[in-house]
Amino acid sequence: MDISTTCFSSVSDFCSDCGSVLPPPGIQDTVTCLRCSHRTHVTEFLGKCVQTSVVFNKLDTIKLSNETEEAGELKGPLIDRRCSRCGFERMAYHTRQMRSADEGQTVFYTCVNCRFQEKEDS
Numbered sequence: 540m541d542i543s544t545t546c547f548s549s550v551s552d553f554c555s556d557c558g559s560v561l562p563p564p565g566i567q568d569t570v571t572c573l574r575c576s577h578r579t580h581v582t583e584f585l586g587k588c589v590q591t592s593v594v595f596n597k598l599d600t601i602k603l604s605n606e607t608e609e610a611g612e613l614k615g616p617l618i619d620r621r622c623s624r625c626g627f628e629r630m631a632y633h634t635r636q637m638r639s640a641d642e643g644q645t646v647f648y649t650c651v652n653c654r655f656q657e658k659e660d661s
């Protein structure tokens with residue numbers, strides 16, 4: 540068998556003439572039916588294979604873009620502050636009011652370089 544076999548392992552293809560299950564394609568560009576010798580061109584199989592992988596790629600892309608949106612968003616103005624993780628001296632900061640009115644604002648700092656986030660209560 541060759542490398543392309545894995546691609547078709549889950550797909551059963553049938554001879555359009557007699558309906559027999561066709562053997563997996565080898566190095567030749569046609570598959571010959573074992574029963575009636577009808578020949579099917581391999582590009583017909585390849586079309587199915589490409590369609591399947593496009594669907595998988597789409598799912599991967601959606602998943603990845605969601606992850607990048609959640610992580611590493613820079614909010615607010617940039618200030619000179621040393622990141623305690625990577626030592627880069629520029630961070631973005633934004634404030635957020637905590638739920639309780641007794642507690643003051645919390646300042647969030649996000650490192651421009653490595654997206655490390657730290658918070659500080661004022």
Ligand SMILES: [Zn+2]
Pocket residue numbers: 554555556557558559572573574575576577
């Ligand atoms: Zn056949």
Ligand SMILES: [Zn+2]
Pocket residue numbers: 622623624625626627650651652653654655
């Ligand atoms: Zn950093």
